[in-house]
Amino acid sequence: MTFDVASTARKSMGALHRASEPDVLKPLLDRAALTPESRERVMGHALGLLADLRAAQGKGWVNQFLQEYRLNSSEGVALLSLAEAFLRVPDPETADLLIADKLGDADWRAHTGKSNSTLVNSATWGLVVGRALVGDGQTQSSLRRLISRAGEPFVRQAVGAAMRMMGEIFVMGRTIDEAMKRMRKPENKGFTASFDMLGEAARTHDDAQRYFRAYTDAVDAVGRDPAAGHSISVKLSALHPRYEVSRWDECVPALTEMLEALAVQAASKGIALTVDAEESERLEMSLDIIGTVAALPSLKGWDGFGMAVQAYGKRARPVVAWAGALDRIMNVRLVKGAYWDSEIKRTQVEGLAEYPLFTRKAATDVSYLAVARDMLDAPNIRPAFASHNALTVATIMEWAGNSRDFEFQRLHGMGDGLYERLVRENGYHCRVYAPVGGHRDLLAYLVRRLLENGANSSFVHQLADERLTEAEILADPVAKIAAVGGARHPSIPLPVDLFGAGRRNSAGLDLADRVVLRETVAAVESPSRLREGLGEGRASSATSTVAHLPPPTPPARGRGDAVARAHAAFPAWSATPVTQRAACLDRLADLLEQHRDDLMAICVQEAFKTIPDALGEVREAVDFCRYYAQQARDGLQPVELPGPTGERNVLRFDGRGVWATIAPWNFPLAIFLGQTVAALVAGNSVVAKPAPQTPRIAARAVELAHEAGVPKDALILLPGGPEVGAALTADPRVMGVAFTGSTATARKIARSLLEDDTRPIVPLIAETGGINAMIVDSTALPEQVVADVVTSAFRSAGQRCSALRLLLLQEEIAGTTIEMLKGAMETLRLGDPADPATDVGPVIDQAAYDKLMAYRARAGVVKTLDAPADGLFVPPTLVQLDRIEDLTQEWFGPILHVATWPAGKLAETIAAVNAKGYGLTMGLHSRIARAADETEALAQVGNLYVNRSMIGAVVGSQPFGGEGLSGTGPKAGGPHYLHRFVVERAVSVDTTSAGGNATLLSLDEGGI
Helix, strand or coil: CHHHHHHHHHHHHHHHHCCCHHHHHHHHHHHHCCCHHHHHHHHHHHHHHHHHHHHHHHHCHHHHHHHHCCCCCHHHHHHHHHHHHHHHCCCHHHHHHHHHHHHHCCCHHHHCCCCCCHHHHHHHHHHHHHHHHHCCCCCCCHHHHHHHHHHHHHHHHHHHHHHHHHHHHHCCECCHHHHHHHHCCHHHCCCEEEEEECCCCCCCHHHHHHHHHHHHHHHHHHHCCHHHCCEEEECHHHCCCCCCHHHHHHHHHHHHHHHHHHHHHHHHHCCEEEECCCCHHHHHHHHHHHHHHHCCHHHCCCCCEEEEEECCECCHHHHHHHHHCCCCCEEEEEECCCCHHHHHHHHHHCCCCCCCECCCHHHHHHHHHHHHHHHHHCCCEEEEEECCCHHHHHHHHHHHCCCCCCEEEEECCCCCCCCHHHHHHHCCCEEEEEEECCHHHHHHHHHHHHHHHHCCCCHHHHHHCCCCCHHHHCCCHHHHHHHCCCCCCCCCCCHHHCCCCCCCCCCCCCCCCHHHHHHHHHHHCCCCCHHHHHCCCCCCCCCCHHHHCCCCCCCCCHHHHHHHHHHHHHHHHHHCCHHHHHHHHHHHHHHHHHCHHHHHHHHHHHHCCCHHHHHHHHHHHHHHHHHHHHHHHHHCCCEEECCCCCEEEEEEEEECCEEEEECCCCCCCHHHHHHHHHHHHCCCEEEEECCCCCHHHHHHHHHHHHHCCCCCCCEEECCCCHHHHHHHHHCCCEEEEEEECCHHHHHHHHHHCCCCCCCCCCCEEEECCCCCEEEECCCCCHHHHHHHHHHHHHHHHHCCCCCCCEEEEEHHHHHHHHHHHHHHHCCCCECCCCCCCCCECCCCCHHHHHHHHHHHHHCCEEEECCCCCCCCCCCCEEEECCCHHHCCCCCCCCEEEEEEECCCCHHHHHHHHHCCCEECEEEEECCCHHHHHHHHHHCCCCEEEECCCCCCCCCCCCCECCEECCECCCCECCCCCHHHHEEEEEEEEECCCCCCCHHHHCCCCCCC
């Protein structure tokens, strides 16, 4: 029976994960509702707790400091950014730049004397003086000139002391022994702790081992005094660098083994161990790991095992039901949730059907209460309710009645005053979630806590808002959600509506859902050309009809016939109303989504794309179709222009004629279709030449375009090699060329368009490559840098024109960052791109392989990986350079070059990159806003990416294209692209030629 309950709960999770918000909330509202009598008692308790909280907040300088500098103020944001970055900056020069950046622009003087705390007011004056000392370079007051030399080090030391003081507020101790000693202080009397080892998710296997040792040491330390009642919290993502669904078969067994070891150790010491919650895409993996460990015979009888559940997730109730059916006592910590903002963004970026969580804070509160009630009723669950919300606490007390067989929890440094009276006078138990670690590890945790409590919707923030009444602060969340029918937050659109009413976002696949991933793998697996790239020894477990599509053949009479047919089709297609041409693109987008599996399969088989890259390829093609359709409807209609009375002036946009579109193999669907449909919707006929390596995907795209309504002679596929492309662009009937590929080929095309003196001057749109650099200063977060570097340099086997080629690290952080990068590279897996665990597939063909491997053999390689013996695998490689100038050409593969730059020389470093002549993409990692401004002003690149990866431009959001040696513009997926494909024709008509200006003569007296 227990198994049935657990199995049913597990199955219901999938149904809820992407269900609509009103549907999920409907049963929760009933479960969370209070009777009028209960509501009255709850309000009485909550008002008392509110008074205790306010009394405590009035005492603590940190609480008052956070009230004065809220996150909805520029000063609050500046302090948050300073706290996040300052303590990790090793060099004084960059530290001073960071302080100047964060203190220099804010209006600290407006906060002087405003707080009830003398300490806060003193700190404010310090910020005012600090701004005077480190303000922008234009502030040259006599005071600044007099003490600038002594002032900046003084401010630096003061800021460092302040950050460490905040660290002591929010972190229980730098070591577990220090934290346990602090828990013995009088202010913590009656409370127990759950110690958590600070740190973000592991990026390397060394990181994971370091965290594992920290946990084992913590269990030993806490286990020396089990009577104290303290426990340990474990974050699974800290124990494996690839805690991802695509690596399920690798990480789940490894994490199960480590968690088992920790659980057995904790059980032997007589202390409790709780597994922290992770992002929603890791939930199924977490449950597998937790369920396996919970069922171990060696742990039978130990009642100290537990897990955390996030109430903001739509699956919170079935997760609790699952935990209650594990045939053992489970400690369950219920929290509101810690990854809300990142989960919202991920869902939007991936184009998923629905959010896995609630979009309103009140909805999360409803979920929390409903799940809390379930937990109180569950016989096998020992509940722990983590909350700083007085109404939530009072409601749980009401439902629990006289029972004390549960505990409350709060974060260390927050919620002071809420539980003290309950613990010391009323017999309730409260556990403090107590982070342990050094100041460097504090940063990300501190920012998360400040963001949570500074958010407008948080109870802590509302408590500090003097404009809100007690009734408003303690408003019933059930009533709030019922009033809006459980509807999603109006400012958070579904991913499909992300771009407004004019364009649907492309639909994605939730590859973090194991069922979806399995189905996708089955759809894309096949032999065919994949065998060529992987070696003949590869065995395939599946076949696909797509794999056996014959390669397309050129028209019977070759290139000339294709151009002739397109030329003849042009007048009729050009005369087709733009709205009808746009409708063809919309239908094509729909067809692409309907045939997504087949298209992904060809991308995997023919272009060796990994599954995520193949999905991205189809989505980008869909986005191009819908975006250009929208742009054509909005921007290619005739425009009435102003002029004198008696005239009618109109600007029209017409097709130029036949366009040749020449696509690359690295984006054989997205770029192939992007160029082509732009030309088509602008009223041109098109002869489209795919890369010789990838003709099948192009043939399928053209077939779907014809099905969508594009006349067959208005779009003609012309497969072939370079000689076909050269003949096509040389044809005088071709009125424009859109090309994506190498700079050398773009030059040849440009010359060919000018060789015939009798030929019209026709436009060339060229998108070419680049020596793309990422600049990293010492304020950047190394873990974020390494993740973005690995993505930018090695995803798609480095075969993207936007890929990172040159990593430029500030000298002071180069050594540690390179070591972390080497460790992250070791987690990459090379292999069959149809395998979801593969990160890096083979390169496109033998010529590319030979060229890249020859270069690796003579380069200064400092890190590389082993590659499969069979196949065209170029292993991810890190090459050390002595100078930025040493890299003189683009190497189109998974080869990353690294060099250093000195602090304070950002402008000179950017100039050295500009001097290479390319201008495609550049990245910057820095917490200094002025550094981003300076880079934006100086970088001569088409796309600049700040504090993120450098690949994956989104149509309509990040128009893509370079300058200099990297392209002609205009930018693909941008608002000016279509106008390059048209001619502009102005028509002026004298409307008085028939005998007079009837419009002017018929005017009335204007109201006289």
